[in-house]
Amino acid sequence: AQSVTQLDSQVPVFEEAPVELRCNYSSSVSVYLFWYVQYPNQGLQLLLKYLSGSTLVKGINGFEAEFNKSQTSFHLRKPSVHISDTAEYFCAVTEGFGNEKLTFGTGTRLTIIP
C-alpha cells in the first residue's frame, strides 16, 4: 500500500526567502505524485503533478518540485515566497495508471513572516 510522509508540520519562512517542503512516499509500484494547496476554509487546488517525463515539474504560483525515485521524494520548492503563499500544503500519491484514489500526507503549514 502507498503512503506519504510530510515530516514538517509547520514551516515558518521570511518573505522573499526560499522554501522547501519535504515529501517522501513509499510504494511498490509506479506512482504519480501531486502537491495541493489549501487556503483557509477552502478546498484543494492543484499546484503541480508528476505523471511521467521530466523529473523537474513546474507548477502554478512559481512552485516547482523534483521527483527523485532513488530517494522516494517529491520535495516542493519556491525560490522566493510571498505573503499570499501562507497556506496548508499537501503532498499526495496515487499508484498506477488510471488509479484515481489519492493518499494524502498530513500536510505542512507554511507561514510567511513579513
Next chain:
Amino acid sequence: GAVVSQHPSWVICKSGTSVKIECRSLDFQATTMFWYRQFPKQSLMLMATSNEGSKATYEQGVEKDKFLINHASLTLSTLTVTSAHPEDSSFYICSAPLFAGANVLTFGAGSRLTVL
C-alpha cells in the same frame, strides 16, 4: 476548466438531525466522485468512492449507514450524514476526475458541518 461545486459551504445543525451535502461536476460528467473528511489541522481521509448508478464503495472504518452516498446522475453525488452528532462535525470535501481513469482530481471548495 473543470469545476466541482459543493453545497452548502457551511451548515449548522442540531444533534440527531440529518444533513445532505451536494457535489456537482460542472461542464463535465463524473461517473466517479470521491468524498473526503478533514478534521481541524489534519489531512484528508478518503471516506468513500461514489459510483454513478451503483452502490458507493466505503473505506474501512466508515459507517455506510451513517454516511449515505447517492450518485444519481453523471453530475451529482450527495452525502447525507444521518442522525448527526457533534463528533461528525468536520470539513467534508468531494472531488472528481475529469474523465474516467484520470489521475488528476478536481476538488470542491468543501462543506463545513457543525453539529451542536
